[in-house]
Every structure is written in structure tokens, then in C-alpha cells.
Amino acid sequence: MTAAELLSVAAFEEGRHAHAFPTFGSERTGAPVTSFCRIDESPIRSREPISAPDALIVQDPTLLHQVDLFAGLGDDGYVLINSSRSFDELGLGEFAGRFRPERLLTVPATEIAREHLGRPLPNTVLLGGFSSLTGAVSIESVAKAIRDKFGGPVADANVVAAENAHEYVQRERAEAAAHA
Amino acid sequence: MRRQEEGSRAVAEAVALCRPEVISAYPISPQTHIVEHLSDMVRTGEIDPCEYLMVESEFAAMSAAIGASAAGSRAYTATASQGLLYMVEALYNASGLGLPIVMTLANRAIGAPINIWNDHSDSMSQRDSGWIQLYAETNQEALDMHIQAFRIAEEVSLPVMVCMDGFILTHAYEEVDIPEQAEVDSLLPRFEPRQLLDPAEPVTIGAMVGPEAFFEVKYLAHAKQMQAMDLIPEVAAEFEQAFGRLSGGLLRTYRTDDAETIVVALGSVLGTIEEAVDELRDEGVRIGALSLKSFRPFPLDEVREALGDAERVVVLEKALAVGIGGIVSANVRTALSGIRLHGYTVIAGLGGRSITKESLRRLFEAAGRDELKPLNFLDLKEEIVERELARVHAGRGSGPHEENILQDIGVVAAEPH
Numbered sequence: 250m251t252a253a254e255l256l257s258v259a260a261f262e263e264g265r266h267a268h269a270f271p272t273f274g275s276e277r278t279g280a281p282v283t284s285f286c287r288i289d290e291s292p293i294r295s296r297e298p299i300s301a302p303d304a305l306i307v308q309d310p311t312l313l314h315q316v317d318l319f320a321g322l323g324d325d326g327y328v329l330i331n332s333s334r335s336f337d338e339l340g341l342g343e344f345a346g347r348f349r350p351e352r353l354l355t356v357p358a359t360e361i362a363r364e365h366l367g368r369p370l371p372n373t374v375l376l377g378g379f380s381s382l383t384g385a386v387s388i389e390s391v392a393k394a395i396r397d398k399f400g401g402p403v404a405d406a407n408v409v410a411a412e413n414a415h416e417y418v419q420r421e422r423a424e425a426a427a428h429a
Numbered sequence: 430m431r432r433q434e435e436g437s438r439a440v441a442e443a444v445a446l447c448r449p450e451v452i453s454a455y456p457i458s459p460q461t462h463i464v465e466h467l468s469d470m471v472r473t474g475e476i477d478p479c480e481y482l483m484v485e486s487e488f489a490a491m492s493a494a495i496g497a498s499a500a501g502s503r504a505y506t507a508t509a510s511q512g513l514l515y516m517v518e519a520l521y522n523a524s525g526l527g528l529p530i531v532m533t534l535a536n537r538a539i540g541a542p543i544n545i546w547n548d549h550s551d552s553m554s555q556r557d558s559g560w561i562q563l564y565a566e567t568n569q570e571a572l573d574m575h576i577q578a579f580r581i582a583e584e585v586s587l588p589v590m591v592c593m594d595g596f597i598l599t600h601a602y603e604e605v606d607i608p609e610q611a612e613v614d615s616l617l618p619r620f621e622p623r624q625l626l627d628p629a630e631p632v633t634i635g636a637m638v639g640p641e642a643f644f645e646v647k648y649l650a651h652a653k654q655m656q657a658m659d660l661i662p663e664v665a666a667e668f669e670q671a672f673g674r675l676s677g678g679l680l681r682t683y684r685t686d687d688a689e690t691i692v693v694a695l696g697s698v699l700g701t702i703e704e705a706v707d708e709l710r711d712e713g714v715r716i717g718a719l720s721l722k723s724f725r726p727f728p729l730d731e732v733r734e735a736l737g738d739a740e741r742v743v744v745l746e747k748a749l750a751v752g753i754g755g756i757v758s759a760n761v762r763t764a765l766s767g768i769r770l771h772g773y774t775v776i777a778g779l780g781g782r783s784i785t786k787e788s789l790r791r792l793f794e795a796a797g798r799d800e801l802k803p804l805n806f807l808d809l810k811e812e813i814v815e816r817e818l819a820r821v822h823a824g825r826g827s828g829p830h831e832e833n834i835l836q837d838i839g840v841v842a843a844e845p846h
Contacts, residue, residue: 272596
């Protein structure tokens with residue numbers, strides 16, 4: 250939920266309309282949770298969950314083979330998975346063929362978070378990567394949203410981690426483009 | 430100031446701007462974030478003077494609010510679902526005594542089976558408790574309605590329940606404009622109680638009243654709600670003048686001019702309904718929507734005026750009166766006495782079942798062809814019901830419905846819905 254919230258704040262910082270909301274399951278840490286974020290140039294009225302997303306962020310790759318995470322995602326969709334492994338290594342090689350390779354990336358967000366935050370909290374890291382992958386919000390706006398939510402050294406560390414992921418995904422995209 | 434904010438925090442800040450003097454509450458999902466934030470603001474002195482009472486139950490929360498209000502304090506509480514049911518006896522005392530308490534209700538289903546998600550079963554169960562009931566469509570409106578609610582409550586001396594959809598609004602981050610303290614102060618003067626417990630001038634509040642006067646006292650509660658019917662739009666107009674946006678009021682219509690079909694609903698589902706209405710309008714379908722903002726008092730004349738020229742009315746409600754069907758639709762029917770039109774009741778979204786634009790479109794198209802039944806259940810999985818009925822018919826000892834159905838559909842714990 251924090252990631253969807255921060256994404257909506259980043260979009261708001263850019264003068265756009267945004268709406269972030271969760272679906273909750275059992276209230277326990279570690280339970281699967283889905284969060285949604287809509288970003289638009291005009292006010293958002295719809296309250297229904299997003300069933301056909303333009304982009305998908307998977308925070309926990311262990312869900313990949315339990316739930317159909319990609320239902321409703323179009324062939325032009327963006328996918329960012331929190332993993333240090335490639336799509337082939339995740340067993341998604343065949344599935345990946347449907348999408349445009351430069352829009353289908355993994356980022357080791359948990360590792361980056363451990364390095365910069367000292368804890369496996371991949372939210373802000375993934376948003377940094379998402380900013381690069383989709384261009385939906387700028388990394389500057391992501392940084393602003395992070396500073397809005399957190400303070401002091403925690404904010405600084407999260408901003409650095411997000412920027413790190415942003416650069417990581419920039420490199421990945423350049424490689425994907427070179428292979429295309 | 431415009432901000433991207435969580436609904437619960439936005440409402441808590443609106444309540445803080447209303448300068449409550451006593452807040453008594455017991456946490457329950459999905460209301461928790463509201464009272465957590467308020468207790469923080471009392472602790473840090475952001476709301477001052479104010480006493481925050483962390484009570485031991487919802488019954489105590491309402492009882493403390495009653496005491497505080499009778500002693501002349503601006504009193505506030507918030508709850509949801511089972512919490513509301515637990516305070517029912519005190520709810521009737523607050524309204525019967527005419528104490529202007531404001532309460533946020535973060536709408537949530539009522540168990541059994543236990544369910545934390547949104548519908549309107551909780552507030553609808555207390556529709557006749559004597560409280561004014563307002564329903565917010567957006568977080569901006571929820572915030573604005575709280576400011577209006579204190580003003581309305583204190584002017585007619587009745588308690589007001591501001592209903593906002595649990596999770597859908599309380600946990601959503603969206604843009605809100607949070608007013609300045611001076612702006613709120615100019616709309617909401619200091620609380621001047623109509624009745625006051627004062628040791629210097631002792632009075633009795635809540636005397637026993639026999640058959641000689643009970644009827645009259647009870648009737649006065651109704652008369653005061655009728656006064657509120659005039660006051661609610663006045664306060665909304667004053668609010669619009671001060672803040673430049675329309676929030677609250679008795680009802681709001683959307684594209685109902687020349688509409689053959691009008692959809693009536695309460696709360697946050699209106700946004701998705703409007704999306705469906707716009708799509709159908711683009712295709713030439715004459716359809717509109719009506720948002721009921723005030724359910725108590727129920728604006729009979731205004732509803733009649735808004736719906737009277739339609740060919741059909743679809744009432745979409747998030748509560749089920751078991752054994753009859755609709756609650757809102759029965760009230761809408763009363764407003765339409767003597768007018769011949771098709772009236773359809775649609776029960777939707779119980780226990781957090783998503784209400785999608787696609788389902789609404791199909792529903793409204795079927796309504797346009799008058800193919801709906803008098804009572805409909807949107808996206809009810811009938812095959813699951815049929816299978817459980819078959820198990821029940823197979824013999825005694827078929828076991829608990831909820832467990833059987835969860836096993837049937839292969840869910841071991843709640844998952845995205």
C-alpha cells in the first residue's frame with residue numbers, strides 16, 4: 250500500500266490527479282495484498298478495482314506461481330518484478346514472449362533496500378525502478394513523495410535507494426534496446 | 430491547502446478543525462486510522478483544549494460522548510459495523526435527549542459471517558435511531574460534511590452520523606482541500622448548548638416520561654429532523670459560498686434532465702455509476718443518477734421531484750433487508766406515492782464485493798429493456814448458492830454455510846475479491 254500511496258503522491262506533485270487504494274485480506278504481515286493506483290489528467294471518479302492495468306509491480310516474486318498476477322495486462326503493459334533473477338530464471342521465459350522486452354524487467358529491490366535501508370523494504374526502491382521503466386512519474390517526483398512521507402535520514406536513504414533502482418532499470422532498458 | 434491524503438487522516442484533520450472538546454472512541458477497522466490520528470493530535474496539543482478518552486467499548490464511547498455533550502462540550506466519536514451495534518442503546522439516548530454529537534461511521538458489513546469490508550448494513554440498521562445520517566461520495570465530501578455536521582447538529586440539537594465507505598474512502602489516497610482554521614471558525618461558531626448540566630444551576634436531563642408526554646417528546650425528535658431538512662441545504666449553500674465547492678445537501682442529481690432511467694444510490698459508488706452513465710449517454714441512452722446525501726431526514730419532496738418524470742428508477746443499495754430486499758428503495762417508493770413507474774431494487778457490493786462499471790452497464794442496459802426483476806442481486810454467484818442449497822437439501826448436518834462455500838470455491842483465507 251505504501252508504494253501505491255507514494256506513487257499517487259508523486260503524480261499529485263506533478264499536478265495530475267491520482268487515486269491509490271488497497272484491497273485488504275487478513276490483517277497480518279506477509280499476507281498477499283493488492284494495491285491500486287490510477288493516474289489521470291482529469292479528476293478520477295471510478296472506485297472499482299483495476300482489472301486491466303497498464304502496469305504491474307510485483308513486490309513478492311513468490312506469488313508468481315500462486316496467483317495469476319498478469320490477468321488483464323495487455324501486450325503493451327509494463328511489468329516490474331522484485332527479483333535478482335531474470336524472467337527465464339523465474340520460469341517466466343515463455344510467458345515473457347507476449348510482452349515487449351524493454352517493458353518487462355526485474356530489479357533486485359529487496360537487495361537494494363537491504364543495502365541502503367538496512368531492511369528488506371522494497372517499496373520506494375520499486376518506485377524508483379518504475380519511474381524509469383514507465384516514465385509515468387519522474388524520479389524527482391518520487392523523491393519528493395518519499396520526503397513528504399518520511400523524514401531525516403530515513404527519507405535520504407529511501408531517496409538514494411530509489412535513485413539507485415532508477416539507474417539500474419535505465420541500464421536494463423538500454424541493454425534490452427540494444428538486443429532488440 | 431490541497432494535498433494528496435488518506436481519507437481517514439483528512440477526516441481526522443477536519444474534525445480537529447471543528448475544535449472538539451471531548452473525543453471518546455474505541456478502535457475498529459476500518460475506522461481505526463481516524464481515531465489514531467485524532468488521539469495523536471490531542472497528545473501533541475494540536476487539538477487543544479480537548480480530552481481524548483480511550484474507552485473500553487463502543488457502548489462506553491457513546492456514553493462518554495453523551496455525558497460530555499450534556500456537560501456542554503463539543504463531543505465526537507467514530508465507529509463501524511459491530512461497534513455501532515454495540516452502542517445501539519446509547520445511540521437512541523443521544524438522539525432522544527437531543528445531544529448534538531457528531532460520529533463518523535466507516536461503513537462496514539455486519540457479521541456473521543465476520544467480514545471487515547464495506548457495505549451499508551451497519552448504518553442502515555440504525556436508520557431509525559433518530560440520528561441524522563449523511564453519506565459522503567468522496568473524501569473531500571466526507572471532510573466537508575464533518576464541518577457541516579457539527580453546525581447542523583448544534584443548530585437543531587440532534588446527533589449526526591457522517592457515513593463514509595470503509596476502505597473505499599477511509600483507506601484511499603486522493604486529492605483533498607483541507608480548509609484553514611479561520612475559515613472553519615467562521616462557519617462553525619462556538620458550541621452553545623440548548624441544555625446544560627451545570628452544578629450551579631442543576632437540571633435533569635433524561636427524566637422518565639409516562640404516557641402523558643412521551644408521544645410529544647418523541648414527535649419533537651421528528652419535528653427537529655424536519656427542521657434539519659431545511660437546514661441541511663442552507664448549510665451546504667453557506668459552505669459553498671465560503672469554500673467554493675458544493676458538498677453535502679440533501680441530494681445531488683447527475684444528468685437526470687430528460688432521463689428515462691434514473692439510478693439512485695448512496696456514497697462512494699456514485700463515481701463508478703457516473704462513469705457508466707456517461708458511457709451509456711454517449712450511446713444515446715437517456716439515463717441519469719441521483720445521489721442521496723441525506724438519508725435521515727429523508728428528502729421525500731426532493732426525491733419525488735427529481736424522479737417523478739422518469740420511466741424507471743433503479744435503486745442500488747449496499748444493504749439487504751433479509752426477508753424483503755431493499756431498504757432505500759422502500760423509502761424511495763414512499764416518495765413516489767401515486768406515480769406510476771417501474772421500480773427496481775438492486776442489492777450490490779455486500780461484504781466488499783466489487784461494484785464494477787462493466788456490471789453496472791449490463792445492469793442499466795437490462796433495466797432499460799425492463800428485463801430486471803423487482804429485486805435483483807448484482808454479481809451474486811448463483812451457482813455457488815445452488816450448490817449449497819443442494820447440500821442443505823441432501824440432509825441434516827450439512828454444516829455451516831460459510832465453511833461449506835469457502836471449501837466449495839477453494840478459498841482457505843480471504844483473497845483479492
